[in-house]
Amino acid sequence: MDLVPIGEAARLVGMNASALRYYEERGLVTPVTRSGGRRMYGRQELRRLAFLRTMQQLGIPLDTAGAVLDAPGEAWRATAAEQIDVLEQLVNRAKAAQWVLRHAIECPAEHPAVECETWIGMVDQLLEGYTFAELAGKHLTE
Amino acid sequence: MDLVPIGEAARLVGMNASALRYYEERGLVTPVTRSGGRRMYGRQELRRLAFLRTMQQLGIPLDTAGAVLDAPGEAWRATAAEQIDVLEQLVNRAKAAQWVLRHAIECPAEHPAVECETWIGMVDQLLEGYTFAELAGKHLTE
DNA sequence: AAAACGGTTCAACCCGACTTGAGGTCAAAT
DNA sequence: ATTTGACCTCAAGTCGGGTTGAACCGTTTT
Structure with missing residues (x-):
């Protein structure tokens, strides 16, 4: 599955690890699993992060961008x-x-x-x- | 010269009066004159405001936008x-x-x-x- | 004459989006 | 065996860009 820990994930998406923890706290991106307490991110999570980061940089509020990803139904x-x-x-x-x-x-x-x-x-x-x-x-x- | 007071200026550029006072405090746009203590804005100031507002909405920091308007020399x-x-x-x-x-x-x-x-x-x-x-x-x- | 309107100052507060710092855990390298 | 490095939590701090509230001042409508 190729899971990466927070530091590597942060490097890959061009953010700080602290921002990933913050996104998690906001309920935007949750690590796919934890191994020994440590957050592990998979492809799916990296994509979410990248999407959210892109939208955020364009001035779209995180909650709005998150809604595109998670709003229920249609x-x-x-x-x-x-x-x-x-x-x-x-x-x-x-x-x-x-x-x-x-x-x-x-x-x-x-x-x-x-x-x-x-x-x-x-x-x-x-x-x-x-x-x-x-x-x-x-x-x-x- | 057609000078307008702060409320009218704010309405014209689509901002709040409080934001115009804040811009003044930041040294970005100073009313052309004051009439009885009241700020009066002219065309030139409205243009500055509109430019700054546009840049700000695009994510350009106010100081950077201000530098385009005010940096000395070339x-x-x-x-x-x-x-x-x-x-x-x-x-x-x-x-x-x-x-x-x-x-x-x-x-x-x-x-x-x-x-x-x-x-x-x-x-x-x-x-x-x-x-x-x-x-x-x-x-x-x- | 008094209330409403639009302005004034100043300090304090708010919001989104993070970052920082203190104090702790754990595994691998020296 | 201890140091290094990456991670953990939680509370507090920061930064940009404003807004809000209190207390006040002049007109001008009622």
Whole structure:
């Protein structure tokens, strides 16, 4: 079965052993067995860890990610679908932020944030579409 | 100039007023002026807030995002370039996570995480490339 | 004139996600 | 035989990013 102890498991998934104990405490990943009190992890557990870590790094709360893995019956499908949307928005925002930054580093201006019209327009667009649609309206219409 | 007080500014950028005070305390965004003790924000400040908020939501620490806006001289260009890379990785991971989830919700298996070979293969790939390259080697080679 | 509204300060608290430290166990290497 | 290394538990601490609450201050509506 090729079971690995906590230190090795942690190394394999790129986390600290303390984090694995913490995940266990949270009920997210339980070692498949214990040999002489020591936690032993199998493939299945490493996969869970890797999945959870990936989602966590993307800003998905651990409990939400855990629900995709463990929600009873068909419930997990709904959670998974929601997370696809969350990730979609993440990707869009990240790309928008990249456009802004890419422009900035190519910009001849001393500092785009204050001098460059293109930067300014891009940042204003970053805002539009999320909560900021009113900017052009009520206030601040130069 | 169209200055707005803190509550309106917060509403426009989709944050709480308390967060704007906190950003000020951190030295990230200072109201352009105060009128009778009250913070007043202009366009420039709203843009800073929106940029910072966007970066923060993507997992970029506030200080790092602030450095893009304020690093002296040309230093900000290097920080910006780094953040483009960070965001690139973010996008790749998010897409990988989406693939896994998309497959999962289409999968006929009771629960992909335990039953579906495709899911398993995808999660294993999530790991490869980040710290997990050794999985196929040393341990756990079934 | 008094209540409501939106602002102010400051200190304290909260939350998620861990990490750290003290004190102990056990097996293998020196 | 003892030291080293990896593990154990449990309580407490840390860090980023805020929020909350108390006590207060000016307008402006009722």
